[in-house]
Structure formats: structure tokens, C-alpha cells
Amino acid sequence: MKIYIETLGCPKNTVDSENAAAMMKKAGHTIINSPEDANLIMVNTCAFINDAKTESIETILDMAQLKENGDKILMVSGCLSQRYSEELFNEIPEADIFIGVNEYDKINEIINEYTKEKRLRYAKDAPADYCEIPDREIEPSSVSAYLRIAEGCDNVCSYCVIPSIRGPYRSRLMESITEEAERLAEQGVKELVLVAQDVTAYGRDIYGGYALHELLSKLCEIEKLRWIRLLYCYEDSITDELISVMADEEKICKYIDIPLQHVNDKILSSMNRRSTGDSIRAVIKKLRERIPDIHIRTTFITGFPGEGEKEFNELVEFIEETEFERMGAFSYSMEENTPAADMPDQVEQETKERRRDILMDIQREISLKNNTKKIGEVMEVLVDEVMEDGTYMGRTRFDAPEIDNGVIFTSESKLAEGQFVNVEITDAFDYDLVGKAVKI
Numbered sequence: 001m002k003i004y005i006e007t008l009g010c011p012k013n014t015v016d017s018e019n020a021a022a023m024m025k026k027a028g029h030t031i032i033n034s035p036e037d038a039n040l041i042m043v044n045t046c047a048f049i050n051d052a053k054t055e056s057i058e059t060i061l062d063m064a065q066l067k068e069n070g071d072k073i074l075m076v077s078g079c080l081s082q083r084y085s086e087e088l089f090n091e092i093p094e095a096d097i098f099i100g101v102n103e104y105d106k107i108n109e110i111i112n113e114y115t116k117e118k119r120l121r122y123a124k125d126a127p128a129d130y131c132e133i134p135d136r137e138i139e140p141s142s143v144s145a146y147l148r149i150a151e152g153c154d155n156v157c158s159y160c161v162i163p164s165i166r167g168p169y170r171s172r173l174m175e176s177i178t179e180e181a182e183r184l185a186e187q188g189v190k191e192l193v194l195v196a197q198d199v200t201a202y203g204r205d206i207y208g209g210y211a212l213h214e215l216l217s218k219l220c221e222i223e224k225l226r227w228i229r230l231l232y233c234y235e236d237s238i239t240d241e242l243i244s245v246m247a248d249e250e251k252i253c254k255y256i257d258i259p260l261q262h263v264n265d266k267i268l269s270s271m272n273r274r275s276t277g278d279s280i281r282a283v284i285k286k287l288r289e290r291i292p293d294i295h296i297r298t299t300f301i302t303g304f305p306g307e308g309e310k311e312f313n314e315l316v317e318f319i320e321e322t323e324f325e326r327m328g329a330f331s332y333s334m335e336e337n338t339p340a341a342d343m344p345d346q347v348e349q350e351t352k353e354r355r356r357d358i359l360m361d362i363q364r365e366i367s368l369k370n371n372t373k374k375i376g377e378v379m380e381v382l383v384d385e386v387m388e389d390g391t392y393m394g395r396t397r398f399d400a401p402e403i404d405n406g407v408i409f410t411s412e413s414k415l416a417e418g419q420f421v422n423v424e425i426t427d428a429f430d431y432d433l434v435g436k437a438v439k440i
């Protein structure tokens with residue numbers, strides 16, 4: 001069959017779709033890029049917050065319309081299908097097969113089981129151990145790839161549904177991670193972006209302690225890799241060993257993503273976060289002392305239940321004093337079946353959004369100030385895109401794919417996607433940099 005996969009949500013979903021694509025190819029199916037020409041359409045959904053749920057349902061219904069033009073199977077997978085399996089099955093008869101997040105290893109059997117007479121629905125609970133799917137189908141020319149090192153989460157933040165969807169934390173075996181990294185490097189991948197719900201908890205469940213630093217040392221031995229990046233770190237699991245390997249290994253980007261969510265102790269406690277304002281300030285201080293050019297990405301939630309002007313102003317002052325290199329802010333999204341949804345002192349939607357915008361206005365100025373300091377510097381840039389007008393779009397070591405800043409630059413010589421080039425920064429915008437390629 002010709003199969004089209006539409007992936008929504010986070011990099012973990014991207015990895016799931018790439019695993020599914022590899023499994024399907026192994027069974028003789030072909031993965032194509034247009035849903036119109038497909039015999040089977042798979043929509044890999046997200047259910048993290050309300051907006052993501054809405055987008056997932058709209059996408060399923062859009063794909064369902066394509067079924068009218070002939071014989072197509074519509075398959076729904078991912079977090080929304082895991083969380084609302086029965087409801088979706090009953091409310092969206094246009095879709096034929098529903099699987100959750102724990103059926104990808106059985107995806108071909110499920111496709112073979114499907115007949116026109118019988119719609120299918122599977123959403124089994126998370127297995128005890130990490131479910132290894134050996135193969136991965138990434139874009140042939142990709143020089144950047146996500147590498148999932150664990151599944152699930154034990155942190156149970158009071159506003160989050162992920163643990164109820166993805167299950168408890170399960171680390172992958174270090175051997176299988178390094179084997180996959182070697183395979184990806186052989187395929188031409190130069191940048192590996194490590195992902196999990198909590199990357200810093202890696203190893204605690206299967207190796208009796210934090211093992212991310214050991215894993216990173218092993219990944220740095222893979223010669224063909226150039227950049228190794230960490231996303232989704234939890235502040236109180238950032239060990240001295242991790243900071244040391246980040247400081248010492250040239251391949252590890254001096255970049256770290258730590259979604260802090262807030263800084264006020266009362267709010268952090270009602271979020272069921274293990275940190276305090278002081279412990280957060282301490283880990284940021286330690287990171288900046290040990291790795292002077294570290295670029296810290298973080299995200300905050302505004303309008304969490306109980307957040308008054310006092311708590312919010314503390315967050316504003318913290319952001320102004322800390323000047324994060326990269327920052328995002330989201331208004332709190334009440335998620336059913338989470339403790340936070342039943343908390344008193346829910347905040348008005350208008351107030352949540354106004355506070356989010358205040359944080360983003362502050363960050364835009366900080367980002368422009370930081371970017372302006374880079375004018376005149378020569379930075380290593382990975383070419384992500386060749387633009388029609390002959391300019392290029394790329395990223396520095398300090399920019400994760402799909403979420404961070406870019407570098408718009410010119411080059412006298414022709415460049416291709418995936419090339420690393422030195423760029424002299426000539427100008428700065430709020431978020432992006434401008435430059436020209438230089439020979440060193």
C-alpha cells in the first residue's frame with residue numbers, strides 16, 4: 001500500500017512516526033508525501049493541551065474528507081488516540097483504525113487485521129520496559145535527527161497529562177541508543193537531538209542512578225557526529241557529572257533546554273515541581289560558571305491556579321535578572337483529569353494571556369540585546385534551507401531545530417542543506433541573526 005503519515009505534536013511523536021514508517025516499509029508498504037495519493041493515511045496525534053487536541057481532531061477530519069475520493073483507510077495514532085480511544089472511536093466513524101502510543105511494534109499486524117466490515121481500536125497501557133523498535137525511517141538527506149533515550153515520565157506535574165498517556169519512565173538500554181546513533185551517523189546525520197519527557201532522568205530506573213553523562217561520553221566517540229544537543233532537562237537532575245561532560249566535550253552543544261515553568265515557591269509546589277526559586281537560581285549560576293557560553297532555553301506557564309500579581313511579578317523580575325538566551329511562555333491550559341484542573345483560584349483566560357504576552361515582550365528585548373552582542377562574531381552555522389532568492393537559512397550550535405532562532409546569510413559560493421559553514425554576523429533582529437559566509 002501507499003501510506004501517508006501526518007505527524008503532529010512533539011519530537012517524541014516524530015520518532016514514533018519514523019519508527020512506524022520503517023516498520024511499514026519492512027512489510028512492503030511505500031511511504032509517500034501526499035495524502036491524496038495514499039491508500040492509507042495515518043494521523044499521529046497530540047493531546048498535551050487543548051489547542052493540540054483541537055488541531056489533532058481538525059486534521060483527522062480534514063484527512064477524512066479525502067476518503068470521499070476513493071478507497072482509503074484512515075488510521076489515527078498517538079497521544080489523543082491513547083487518551084480518548086473509546087470516545088474518538090464512537091465520535092469519528094470516518095476513521096477506521098485507532099491505535100495509541102504502544103502499538104507501533106504491532107502496526108503491520110493491525111493493518112492486516114483491518115477489513116471494511118470491522119473498524120479497529122487498540123490503546124494498551126505502557127509496557128514495563130522500553131519497547132525497542134529497531135528501525136527508523138528518517139528523511140534521506142537529513143543531517144539532523146532526534147534520538148529518543150527514554151519513554152514516559154515519573155514527575156507527575158499537577159497540570160500534565162503525559163504520565164497518564166505515556167506511562168511511567170522507561171530508559172532505553174545504552175547499547176541500543178548508541179547503535180541507533182551510529183546507524184544515523186552512517187546515514188549522514190551530523191546533529192543528534194536527545195529527547196524524552198525528561199532527558200536528565202535517564203538511567204535512574206535501569207542503571208540505579210543518573211547515567212546521561214555516561215551516555216553522552218559514548219555518543220561523543222561516534223566520529224561522524226558533530227553536534228549533540230539536549231532537550232527537556234529537569235533542573236534538579238542536572239548533576240555535576242552532566243555539567244562536566246557538557247563543559248569538556250566539544251561535540252556537545254553549549255545549549256540546554258530546561259522547562260522551568262515558574263520560579264515562585266508556592267506555584268512550583270502546587271505544580272508539584274521538585275524545585276524552589278533558590279534551587280533554580282543555583283543550577284543556572286552553576287551552569288553559567290562552569291560553561292561560560294552556555295545558552296539556556298526555558299519555558300514558563302502563566303496564569304497557573306493561585307498565581308496572583310505578586311507571584312507573577314516575581315516571575316517577571318526573575319526573567320529580567322536572568323536574561324535567558326532562549327525563552328517561551330504559555331498560558332496555563334486546564335487539562336481534565338489533572339490535579340491542577342480542580343484547584344481553587346483559577347485565573348481568567350484574558351489574564352493568563354496578558355501575562356504570557358508581557359513575558360514575551362520582555363524576552364524579545366533580551367533576545368535582541370543578546371543577538372546584538374554577536375555582531376562581528378564568526379559562528380559555525382548548519383545550513384537548514386537554501387532560499388529561493390539565493391540566501392540561506394541556518395542554525396548555530398545555540399539553536400535547536402524547529403523551536404529556536406535562525407541565521408539568514410549570504411554566500412559567494414554555492415552551499416547545500418546539511419553543510420556546516422562559518423558565518424560572520426553582520427546584523428541582528430529580535431530573534432534571528434544576519435550574516436555572510438566567510439572562509440576561515
Ligand code: SF4
Pocket residue numbers: 153154155156157160161162163197198234
Ligand atoms: S516533566 Fe512534568 S510536564 Fe514534563 S512530561 Fe513529565 S509530568 Fe509532564
